[in-house]
Amino acid sequence: MSLSPSHKEQIQAVRAAIETRLAHLLPIDSAAPPRLRDCLTHTLLAPGKRFRPLLTCLIASDLGARQNGVIDVACAGEMVHTASLILDDLPCMDDAPLRRNRASAHVAFDESTAILSAVELLSRAFGVIARADDIAPQTRTVLSSMLARTVGANGLIAGQLADLSNTDSEASVEDIERLNQLKTGALFDFAVLAAGQMAGSDKQTTDALADFSHQLGLAFQLLDDVKDVMMSEADAEKTTGRDVGKATLVALTGNAASLERLRGYLADAKSALSRAGLGDGAVIAAMDVQFSFANRAAETMGHNNGNG
Amino acid sequence: MSLSPSHKEQIQAVRAAIETRLAHLLPIDSAAPPRLRDCLTHTLLAPGKRFRPLLTCLIASDLGARQNGVIDVACAGEMVHTASLILDDLPCMDDAPLRRNRASAHVAFDESTAILSAVELLSRAFGVIARADDIAPQTRTVLSSMLARTVGANGLIAGQLADLSNTDSEASVEDIERLNQLKTGALFDFAVLAAGQMAGSDKQTTDALADFSHQLGLAFQLLDDVKDVMMSEADAEKTTGRDVGKATLVALTGNAASLERLRGYLADAKSALSRAGLGDGAVIAAMDVQFSFANRAAETMGHNNGNG
Numbered sequence: 001m002s003l004s005p006s007h008k009e010q011i012q013a014v015r016a017a018i019e020t021r022l023a024h025l026l027p028i029d030s031a032a033p034p035r036l037r038d039c040l041t042h043t044l045l046a047p048g049k050r051f052r053p054l055l056t057c058l059i060a061s062d063l064g065a066r067q068n069g070v071i072d073v074a075c076a077g078e079m080v081h082t083a084s085l086i087l088d089d090l091p092c093m094d095d096a097p098l099r100r101n102r103a104s105a106h107v108a109f110d111e112s113t114a115i116l117s118a119v120e121l122l123s124r125a126f127g128v129i130a131r132a133d134d135i136a137p138q139t140r141t142v143l144s145s146m147l148a149r150t151v152g153a154n155g156l157i158a159g160q161l162a163d164l165s166n167t168d169s170e171a172s173v174e175d176i177e178r179l180n181q182l183k184t185g186a187l188f189d190f191a192v193l194a195a196g197q198m199a200g201s202d203k204q205t206t207d208a209l210a211d212f213s214h215q216l217g218l219a220f221q222l223l224d225d226v227k228d229v230m231m232s233e234a235d236a237e238k239t240t241g242r243d244v245g246k247a248t249l250v251a252l253t254g255n256a257a258s259l260e261r262l263r264g265y266l267a268d269a270k271s272a273l274s275r276a277g278l279g280d281g282a283v284i285a286a287m288d289v290q291f292s293f294a295n296r297a298a299e300t301m302g303h304n305n306g307n308g
Numbered sequence: 309m310s311l312s313p314s315h316k317e318q319i320q321a322v323r324a325a326i327e328t329r330l331a332h333l334l335p336i337d338s339a340a341p342p343r344l345r346d347c348l349t350h351t352l353l354a355p356g357k358r359f360r361p362l363l364t365c366l367i368a369s370d371l372g373a374r375q376n377g378v379i380d381v382a383c384a385g386e387m388v389h390t391a392s393l394i395l396d397d398l399p400c401m402d403d404a405p406l407r408r409n410r411a412s413a414h415v416a417f418d419e420s421t422a423i424l425s426a427v428e429l430l431s432r433a434f435g436v437i438a439r440a441d442d443i444a445p446q447t448r449t450v451l452s453s454m455l456a457r458t459v460g461a462n463g464l465i466a467g468q469l470a471d472l473s474n475t476d477s478e479a480s481v482e483d484i485e486r487l488n489q490l491k492t493g494a495l496f497d498f499a500v501l502a503a504g505q506m507a508g509s510d511k512q513t514t515d516a517l518a519d520f521s522h523q524l525g526l527a528f529q530l531l532d533d534v535k536d537v538m539m540s541e542a543d544a545e546k547t548t549g550r551d552v553g554k555a556t557l558v559a560l561t562g563n564a565a566s567l568e569r570l571r572g573y574l575a576d577a578k579s580a581l582s583r584a585g586l587g588d589g590a591v592i593a594a595m596d597v598q599f600s601f602a603n604r605a606a607e608t609m610g611h612n613n614g615n616g
Contacts, residue, residue: 027460027461031461032461037461067446083389092419108495116465120461122430123455123459126434127453129452131449136445137444137446140452141449141452144452148432148435148436150429152340153428157344157424157427157428161421162341164420191564192426303536
């Protein structure tokens with residue numbers, strides 16, 4: 001799977017723009033408490049792949065959205081994502097000391113600073129959308145409502161609560177996919193559908209984008225679960241082995257079947273992307289980069305099986 | 309200080325409408341996790357005076373705002389207020405077991421449910437504003453941006469962080485007033501200025517409203533600090549005595565001087581309210597109800613002093 005030079009350059013340029021913009025959107029020069037600023041920098045500006053905001057920017061661009069505010073809306077999604085990671089890692093949640101190859105926020109600082117930083121990222125995300133002033137006000141209110149639903153009682157929060165009590169050994173594939181949709185899919189839906197909203201997509205395109213983000217979210221969560229089992233912490237750049245005892249697709253069906261399922265999700269995602277008219281753009285290239293581990297792992301397994 | 313029958317009825321009617329609307333705005337009938345719904349009900353729907361949303365509704369009404377969405381924006385402020393209380397009470401913050409005469413959220417449920425409920429209330433508040441669809445979209449984006457600043461690194465969060473490290477015995481009256489403005493004033497600013505925004509107030513009125521909310525926020529925080537010292541937990545309906553060792557105006561200047569200062573704030577607030585053209589409406593009546601403790605305490609003190 002080769003990356004065309006132009007797509008590679010586009011992805012690199014958009015990633016760099018996202019990094020710059022994220023730093024700009026933090027209250028770095030304000031009267032904000034230094035400890036809060038340090039924790040926001042530690043968490044939001046930790047090196048990351050920026051896959052979600054990259055999706056928003058690439059899809060919006062490919063669909064013809066030209067507002068300067070697109071990148072801010074993309075960054076708002078990344079802020080909420082980072083807030084959710086800070087909260088997930090807390091002692092009362094997953095109690096994970098490592099994130100993005102750094103000490104988790106509550107370890108590097110303390111619990112209260114971590115919680116308040118998450119709240120700041122969350123509310124700032126809504127503020128950033130509200131102030132993206134070359135996007136039509138009506139569109140901004142739709143985006144804000146979408147983001148609230150993404151976070152809310154039928155999104156990330158429901159997913160986190162369900163995950164905390166996830167020790168159900170009777171869970172089916174469908175049960176686990178439903179949990180994964182809440183935990184991970186909700187933010188992918190925002191990243192993808194916000195792009196469609198800003199581009200003024202028609203219903204057919206919006207439906208295809210919704211299919212795409214649904215499959216992509218499932219693929220992403222499954223990749224995360226596979227990494228939890230198959231990768232060292234150094235490679236994963238976060239605490240691994242945390243899923244032991246949880247009902248995941250990997251635990252239920254094994255590594256090989258999980259990788260096969262993952263390839264199915266990705267194929268369905270690409271097919272939906274084609275229906276949205278984006279079948280040969282940089283989005284596909286960005287997916288291939290993001291999911292390269294899954295392809296490598298599948299090849300290694302096939303190789304091992306062949307020799308074993 | 310007597311309450312006119314018509315103002316009393318108006319205040320009761322608005323309070324009742326706020327209670328009904330708050331309950332309606334929770335995800336009670338949705339697929340939200342039952343534990344989350346229970347915690348949201350426990351916290352947001354605990355009997356409270358609803359002073360902030362009452363202010364929003366009364367001021368908006370007196371200024372001529374007629375949108376149905378006014379009450380939703382008022383409720384959004386109350387959601388953020390409740391979220392801040394849940395977080396303030398956490399073990400890693402003030403570690404307070406009692407709130408609004410009930411067990412605090414993390415005691416009645418657990419820490420993770422408490423934190424996620426606060427996050428849900430916060431993001432739902434932004435969603436409620438975004439969907440208040442008889443308010444002009446441009447106004448909704450302004451309100452959303454105002455709310456983000458209220459929560460943010462120069463508002464509630466900065467106040468909470470400063471309060472957590474508040475053991476500065478050298479703090480001056482000005483230092484403490486600055487902290488009180490962040491901790492308490494920010495949400496009063498939102499409650500009051502949102503009303504002006506929805507009514508389309510001119511600059512002169514907006515400036516007077518800003519003065520009003522500033523003085524009122526200082527008065528409210530000082531009342532809270534006085535209650536912490538002078539009231540039993542049963543009367544305060546929350547954990548008291550938590551301010552011991554903190555730099556408060558009560559600790560710095562004593563009870564009698566604090567009550568005198570409080571009366572000064574209230575007088576300045578009422579004067580600003582008059583400049584906003586609201587000097588004889590239900591807002592004044594609502595203030596008198598809210599601050600009746602201060603008046604009673606001042607009378608008792610004067611009485612004791614006279615006999616002592």
